[in-house]
Amino acid sequence: MTITDTHTHLYSEAFNEDRKAMIERAVEANITRFFIPAIDSSYTEAMLQLESDFPDYVYLMTGLHPTSVKENYKEELKHVEKLLSERKFVAIGEIGVDLYWDQSTLEIQKEAFRHQIRLAKHYQLPIVIHCREAFDEIFEVLETEKSEELFGIFHCFTGNLEQAKRAISFNMKLGIGGVVTFKNGGIDKFLNEIDLKHIVLETDAPYLAPAPFRGKRNESAYIVKVLDKLSELYGQSHQEIAEITTENSKAIFKV
Numbered sequence: 001m002t003i004t005d006t007h008t009h010l011y012s013e014a015f016n017e018d019r020k021a022m023i024e025r026a027v028e029a030n031i032t033r034f035f036i037p038a039i040d041s042s043y044t045e046a047m048l049q050l051e052s053d054f055p056d057y058v059y060l061m062t063g064l065h066p067t068s069v070k071e072n073y074k075e076e077l078k079h080v081e082k083l084l085s086e087r088k089f090v091a092i093g094e095i096g097v098d099l100y101w102d103q104s105t106l107e108i109q110k111e112a113f114r115h116q117i118r119l120a121k122h123y124q125l126p127i128v129i130h131c132r133e134a135f136d137e138i139f140e141v142l143e144t145e146k147s148e149e150l151f152g153i154f155h156c157f158t159g160n161l162e163q164a165k166r167a168i169s170f171n172m173k174l175g176i177g178g179v180v181t182f183k184n185g186g187i188d189k190f191l192n193e194i195d196l197k198h199i200v201l202e203t204d205a206p207y208l209a210p211a212p213f214r215g216k217r218n219e220s221a222y223i224v225k226v227l228d229k230l231s232e233l234y235g236q237s238h239q240e241i242a243e244i245t246t247e248n249s250k251a252i253f254k255v
């Protein structure tokens with residue numbers, strides 16, 4: 001059985017003390033494919049180091065996270081473009097809009113999002129979307145940029161059934177993680193109405209640990225708790241769900 005964590009920040013400072021042991025715990029639990037979203041240029045070196053330390057398991061994305069869209073965002077976007085011109089990445093992410101941390105940057109967040117969607121189309125790469133309190137704003141951009149060539153993952157999906165269907169209509173898979181195990185998470189109420197072909201698994205480690213670890217540091221091995229919950233919701237085995245969601249991740253990332 002192969003389990004794929006489509007969104008995990010393994011380079012985070014939160015793992016500086018025990019990164020190798022943490023990754024070994026995950027591999028032990030059959031999680032052997034890790035997709036690594038970018039945040040901004042301050043993490044590039046740590047991401048490249050992670051890749052050279054764990055070349056068999058780790059696949060890097062590049063991109064500018066919406067909470068890092070600040071006055072210098074044009075320079076940051078140039079950094080993303082430079083990396084894309086130099087080497088291979090599996091996706092552009094995470095990109096999008098976040099109105100929880102800062103609403104004053106909405107216009108430049110949308111501009112950076114749109115710019116990076118165009119880069120994804122140019123390089124024929126998937127996008128990985130970060131959306132926090134910003135479904136309308138994200139959908140507004142996707143509506144103007146949608147096309148056959150645009151596809152990807154709506155990471156940490158937390159919307160309702162209607163928003164799930166709308167995300168899927170833009171060629172997006174839904175990234176499902178710890179939130180599905182939360183008592184008030186909401187998505188467990190309707191998720192089984194969405195075909196598993198639209199779902200990928202993720203942790204977003206070190207954030208959003210699933211129950212019973214909620215509030216603690218998350219790690220990739222805990223994705224098994226997400227699998228437990230999906231198995232219950234869909235009435236299918238761990239094996240089947242791991243297989244389908246891993247195939248879905250291959251269709252997106254082409255690895």
Ligand SMILES: [Zn+2]
Pocket residue numbers: 007009037094204
């Ligand atoms: Zn993330």
